[in-house]
Amino acid sequence: MIEENPHDSESLKKVSGLYKDWFLDYASYVILDRAIPSVYDGFKPVQRRIMHSMRELEDGRYNKVANIVGNTMKYHPHGDASITDAMVQIGQKELLIDTQGNWGNIYTGDSAAAARYIEARLTPFALEVVFNPKTTEWAKSYDGRNNEPIDLPVKFPLLLAQGVEGIGVGLSTKILPHNFNELINASISYLKGKKFELYPDFITAGFLDVSEYNDGQRGGKVRARARITQTDKHTLVISELPYSKTTSDLIDSILKANEKGKIKIKKIEDNTSDSVEILIHLHNDVSPDKTIDALYAFTDCQVTISPNACVIVGDKPMFLNVSEILRMNTDHTVSLLKKELEIELHELQENWHFSSLERIFIENRIYHDIEEVKTWEEVLKTIDKGLKPHTKHLLRAVTEEDILRLTEIRIKRISRFDLNKFKENIAALEGKIEQVKHNLDHLITYAVSYYQNIQKKYGKDRQRRTELRIFDTIDATKVAVANEKFYANFEEGFIGTSLKKDQYLFDCSDIDDIITFRKDGSMKVVKVEPKTFIGKDLLHVAIWKKNDKRTVYNTIYREGKEGPYYMKRFSVTAVTRNTDYHLASDKKGSEFLYFSANPNGEAEKVTILLKPNPRIRKNKMDVDFSELGIKGRDTKGNLVTKYAVKKVDLKEEGVSTLAPRKIWFDDTVRRLNADGRGSLLGNFKGDDRILTVNTNGEAKLVSFDLGNRFDDDYLILEKWKPRQPITCIYYDADKEMYFIKRFLLENTPNVQTFMPSEHPKSFIENVIAANNATAEIVFAKDKGKEREPETVNIDEFIAVKGIKAIGNQFTKFKVKAINITIPETEEEEEPEPEEEPETNGNIDDEGGMIGDLFES
Incomplete structure (x- = not known):
């Protein structure tokens, strides 16, 4: 039997108790006295001490930061480095x-100079x-030698204006x-009982998507973007940064992405x-x-930023949202203003009280009554007795302190007492008291009124810097640079980027998905890898995009070893990676006899040659895939024939059977989409183009690719x-008059410039792409004379000429305004092709659709 040490349990108990107490003390100290700001003044303790120290040293002139830091160390229990860093952050x-x-x-990100x-x-x-x-609450500093503020009496939502991390x-x-002004407007709205919304604003500007901000509380997030613009075909410029990032951060991340092949820059x-x-x-x-x-x-x-509004309220940390913080700050400001008014009222009333006593003391010559009095006590009693008949109108009783102050009045002041000036002073005090x-x-x-005054004095140059936008979701696979060459061995069934001795297929990104089809009717989607085994008899390998409804696969397959033949058209919009899908049939011996992948829904014609059979009148038939509807990949399809097929040959290349694509422009994100967001541009197909015209007189025709950007104002x-x-x-500034021209654009991707004048003060008044437009010319006064407005039918005014033409003089008189009217026209939409009716995928041999035509 092992004897227990009687000291073990006592020793362990003491250590655990000490650990628990010490850890809680340390945690409380770090949370309350170092890392987390107070909700009322928005400062961490070190920031509050810096501000208090600067106020102590304030004389209107600049102080060396080293001197301020040294003075702050009277209050701060840590070294000068932490004070300097905190002060630089406030200054920035x-x-x-x-x-x-x-x-x-x-x-x-360059650091500041030495303090x-x-x-x-x-x-x-x-x-x-x-x-x-007067409204500050004080406490002893860490060493007990000085007083420091518990909270500074900040009358502004400073915490939200500056932001904080800890x-x-x-x-x-x-x-x-x-934003400074938005915070003031929100406080005013709250005081007036109105709703308000607050969103972040950064010194570094940039773009910000606040759709998931969640009022700044835990669980929310914002996405911040740099402002990137295109200066020419080969140059991009970053002019604004996302919050929390520096130019060094951005350049390092761009170089790393370039090294990994995600982007391609020179x-x-x-x-x-x-x-x-x-x-x-x-x-x-x-x-x-x-x-x-x-x-x-x-x-x-x-970058994605997750806010987490943790603040000290009283002596406890609390998780709040931005609206709650603003309401608390505003309520606190109101209470401080009330306290200041109450202090001011008390001081005014005390001033009025003593001024009234002074008048009684001097007007009634009470100071003469004390000339013969020998003791101090008798002096005080004599003055008190002389005042009593005249003090009924005072705001409060006369105290000994009041009498002592009366005895301190100098003879010079008594001799110069002016009743009129006194009455004016009293009237002014009473006016202030009433106010x-x-x-x-x-x-x-x-x-x-206080907030409005603050805004008027200090909010002039504090407009919002960060532009709020809803960001489009960028599909990384669509924008990644094709940095890998992809190969395949169709016979052995291997694919990958390392098979350089085998057949080269295409360039791809290392984050792309690859779709594969095999002769047995199976399909699998895999990631890009150096070498992947798919299975023998590969038919088709390509890059696969999720939700791709435009790529259509046309197939003819046999069900089982000797089963009937079916045809179907389908798209693959969603899959699970590394999973085999049986698109023909899961019966043994099933296989594709014909397969084609069509990037824009093309439907070809094929010739099917049947094996000789006495029951068949014709052993050759043509099949048109355009007569077949596009279904899901799991559908069985339509029966072609139940007789044996010798081979299938392509007879005629197909055209797209998909409807023209409806394209919208979302002005919020400045992008095209096919999801119905924004304004409809129209139905697009084939070589259709989008026309853009900017204020510099440049027209450009671009494709309706959803990846195109339109960041400029057009x-x-x-x-x-x-x-x-x-x-x-x-307006031609050289000739000091307005011109008008009409022209057609060429179908070219190059920029087409149509502004003839190169004078820096020339400008484009209007650009119109419509028929039957009219222009109302409003004339300016000329030598005191007014001219009636003139309406011009533009189509009749000038014929269509070349794009380089100067055009015709529009008017010779001075112009005040040109108002354009464009008649409303309804665009004739192209009809969408009708889809095949949904068919039963389980048609038996006797119910075949195409095969029936060829039975004897």
Whole structure:
């Protein structure tokens, strides 16, 4: 039997108890005193101490940051490095600290100069909004030598304006910054009982999708994007950054994506200084539009940010949303304003009280009564006795302190006492008292006025920088660069990127999916790998896109070894990877006799040759796939024949049986789509084009590929009608008059310029792509004379000429405005081809559709 050590249990118990207490103490300290901000003033403790220290040193001039940091160490229990870093972060937010010197660069991530080289002072906004010693609650500093504020009396939603990040023990906080003016407007709306919405706004600008912001609480997210524009066919420029990223971050991520083959760029230049400018140079064979999408998909040009609004309320951490924080800040501001008014009212009343006492004391010459009094006590009693008959109208009783103040009045002041000036002073005090009482009675109105005044003084240059947009979902497989060569061994059934001795098929991306079909009627989708075994007798290998309804597969297959023959058309929109699908039949011996993959739903004609059979009058027949509807991949299809087939030959190439594609333009995301979002551009097929015309007088015809981007602001963005003339009304600054021209565009992908004047002050007034338009010319006053407006039928005014023509003079008089009227026309939509009626996939031998024609 093992003897137990009587000290073991006691020792373990003590250690666990100490661990629990110490850990809780440490966690509480980190959460409350270091990492998490207070909801009321928006500061972490170190930030609050910096602001308090700067207020102590404030004299209107700049102070060395090293001096401010040294003064702050009276209150802060940690070293100077943490204070300096915190102060630089506040300064870079451009709200509370007026900086001088090199404070770092938020765009490049360059750090600030040493604290001894840079200077700072409080901004006028900070002085007005953040401090008021009369309403501040104080506590002893960590060493007990000084007093420091528990919370600064901030009368503004500063926490939401600056944003904050912090990591405590077991929790963290991430509150995104919001726009100055929008916060004030939201506070005013709340005070007025109206609804409000708040969304983040960043100094680095960029784009922001807030569709899943969830009011800034846990579980929500936002997506931030850099602003990327195309300067020419081979150059992209990044001019604004996504929040939390620097130019160094972006360039590193772009170079890594290029090394991995996700994107293809020639070189990259960083010209960032006071503003962001990253130039991305592309190869001649690279699409700028596709590269922009790839940058968003594979680099830090797009980031997802998850807010987490954890704040200290009282002495406890709480998880709130942005609206709750704003309401709490606004309520706190109202309470501070009320407290300030109450203090001001008390001070005014005290001033009025003592001024009235002073008048009684001097007017009634009570100071003469104390000339013969010998003791101090008798002096006080004499004054008190002299005042009593005259103090009934006072706001409160006379105290000994009041009498002591009366004895301190100098003879010079008594001798110069002016009753009229005194009455004016009393009247002014009474007016102020009434105004303060009125403000207290109408506190909400006063608070609204306070916010409006703050906005008027400090909100002028604080417009929203980050543009809110709903982002389109970028399919990474569609924008990834085809950085791999893909091969196949059709006989042995191997596919992959490493089979360089076998048949080359196509270039693909390493994140693509590959669809394969075998002669036995099976299909499988796999990822791109160096080498994958699919199975012998491969028929078809291609890149597969999810939800692809345009690619249609036409097949004729035999059911089992000696079964009937069926035909079907189907598309593959969704699959499970690495799963065998039996598209012919799961009966043994089933196989494809004919297979074709058609990227735009083409339907060919084939000739079927039957094996000799005495029961058949004709052993040859033609089959047209266009007569067959497109069904699901699991459908059995239509019976072709129950007799043995010798072979199937292609007779005639097919054309698409799919309806013209309806294309919409979503102005929110500036992209095309086929999902009904935005404005309908029309039905597109084949070589149809989209016409874009910009303010520089450039027209361009682009395809209706859904991957195209339209980030510029266009005068025209619509389906191109080749025979529709374009009308341009422009002002020629050289000739100081308006011209009009009509022309047709050529079917070319190149930019077509139609603005004849190169003068920098020339401009395009209007561009019209419609018939029967009219223009109302409103004339400006000329030498005091007014001319009646003139209406012009554009089609009759000028004939169609070449695109390089100058055109005709539109009017010789000075123009005030040109109003265009375009008649409404209904576009004739092309009829959609009717689909085959749904057929029963289980047609027996006697009920065959095509086979019946050939039975004897």
